[in-house]
Amino acid sequence: MKIIIAGDGKVGGTLTRKLSAEGYDITLIDTDAKVINASLERYDVMAVQGNCTLMAVLSEADVEHTDLLIATTSADEINLLCCMTAHNMNPNLHTIARIRNPEYSEQIYHMRDAFGLSLTVNPEKQAAVEIERLLKYPVFLQRDTFAKGRVELVELRVSDGSVLRDVSLNELYGIVKCKVLVCAVRRNGKVEAPDGNFVLKEGDRIYVTAPSDNLTIMLKNLGIINHKVKRVILCGGGKVSYYLAQILRKDGVSVEIIEQDEVRARELAELLPNADIICGDASRRTILESQGLLECDALVTLTGMDELNIIISMYAKNCGVPQVITKVGHTERSSIQDSLQVGSLVCPKELCCNTIIGYIRALEAQTGAAISVHNIAGDQAEAMEFLADENTRYCGIPLKNIKTKKSVLIACITHKGKTEIPSGESYFENGDTVIVVTTGDVVIHQLNDIFQ
The missing domain is CATH 3.30.70.1450 (Regulator of K+ conductance, C-terminal domain)
Structure with a gap:
């Protein structure tokens, strides 16, 4: 399959890495020569420098003989124009556009045929949906569903006081009293496919597959009780916070957003009249404590800086906040992040890429x-x-x-x-x-x- 990726940023770069490793024929388009050259040195791909909305540039990338175009530039308008132009040049082309502005959602839905769109992806909205799912099940660090919700794959951490500590997988059934499968274990940043003799240690992250009903039984027999989240503090007022606050308010959850920029804080106050918006620096202890950090059910760090999110999350964990969720832009440092007490990790870029890759595999119609x-x-x-x-x-x-x-x-x-x-x-x-x-x-x- 021949694929054009327009925009070699975070999402485009991750897609290039994953898809080139799987043997797809990839052509990159980007205006930045340095970015293009870096990708050419790292991956077996073709590249064209230029504006992806121009017919001449798309023609140079051989769009007429391409199966799929993915527009992932930082500007929604460029992504839309790129897909519309490319589809006009090749009516059989499948197109995917990254659209992040919530104001465009309804318009794009009604005009998807005019724009020539096969699929749109919104990393921030996907992240918000994922965080809401994690908030419903505080004990799980990650939760994925299969078979129309009948099967789940969840991530759990073996804590200091866990009954799973120093237990071999052969002994697991006697503890959880139901049939589950530990399909992978991540220890010190490295993943292992365990056998029955594998002994779980403190700090291990285990990935458990089971029917949904069995997971409920497992949690009960592990002495883990899910408490319903009623009050959440969001640190950072970006797009993820906006989408997440909308979802949580519909669920009846009390939401407070701490945003440092006064203009953005006022904007959020108008967009989210049912949420409490605080203008302040979420990295300051006095701000967090004045907003009732010790009384909240969950804290989600959603600023634009991974390091700041991690620091705030570590402080919240140290203060005993029941559930902490941390947004990260990079997962390449997973071995370092595993050793830190930052709760669940959510990466919008990875969620977006997974959706696109799933579409590509289905498109192959094998x-x-x-x-x-x-x-x-x-x-x-x-x-x-x-x-x-x-x-x-x-x-x-x-x-x-x-x-x-x-x-x-x-x-x-x-x-x-x-x-x-x-x-x-x-x-x-x-x-x-x-x-x-x-x-x-x-x-x-x-x-x-x-x-x-």
């Missing part, structure tokens, strides 16, 4: 292509959902008789609405949903790719 793809364990592993069909190999064969590729694990099978954590006797059939977790560098495009 037999058994992934229905959904989720990055886990600091982008070092993937959880993928597939639908088995008549062309899927080994249908009806017990898993104990099937050899899969190294670093590939069949984590869950859903058959006629019934979900199970598979054993050696389990098997999948035509129409079943199969959840697969991969670690390492193995690339899976379709279900048949998991087999040796």
Whole structure:
């Protein structure tokens, strides 16, 4: 598949890294020669320097023979014009535009055909939705759903007082009293695919797959109680805070936003009349304490600086805030972030890229292509959902008789609405949903790719 990526910033750069590693034919367009040259040195891609809205530049990038264009520049208007121009030059082209301004949402929905848009992505809105999901289940550091909500993959941290500390996975069933699967463990920034003899240690981040009902049983037997969040403090008044405040207020959650810029604070006060807007520096202890930090149920750090978010989150954790969520722009420092008490990490860039990659894999229209793809364990592993069909190999064969590729694990099978954590006797059939977790560098495009 031939793909043009217009805009080589955070999202564009991450897409280039991931898609070039999977062997896609990538052409980059950017106005900055230094950015272009840096990507050419790091990846096996083509590049064109210039304005991605110009027909001449798009033609030089060979848009007429391209399957997909992804516009990820920093300006919504440029992304829209780029997609509209490219689609006019190639009516068979699929286009994806990153649109961040909430004022454009309704207009783009009604004019998507005029703009030639196949898909729009909004990293900030996706981050807000993800944070709201985490706030509903405070114990989970990350939570992904599969099989129409029947299956979940969650991230938990083994704390100092956890009953899982120094427990081998062979002993897990005796503690949680239900069938769950620990499909990956991240320890000191490195991901391992554990076997039954693996012993959990304090600080481990474990990734557990199970039917939704089993997770509730597991939490109960671990002595973990989910408390409903009633009051949340948001540090930073950017787009994520705006979207998140809207969602939380609809859920009846009390929201306070601390924003340092007076103009932005006044703007938020007009946009969010049901939220409390405080003009102040969220990194100052006196501001946080005056706003009731010690009494809030959750604190979310959403400033534009990773370092500031981490510092505020660490202070909130130290003060005993029940739930802390930290927005980061980079996940490359996951080994450092794992050692810090910053609660759950949310990266808008990664969420956006995962959506785009899922669309690309579905676009390939391969037999058994992934229905959904989720990055886990600091982008070092993937959880993928597939639908088995008549062309899927080994249908009806017990898993104990099937050899899969190294670093590939069949984590869950859903058959006629019934979900199970598979054993050696389990098997999948035509129409079943199969959840697969991969670690390492193995690339899976379709279900048949998991087999040796």
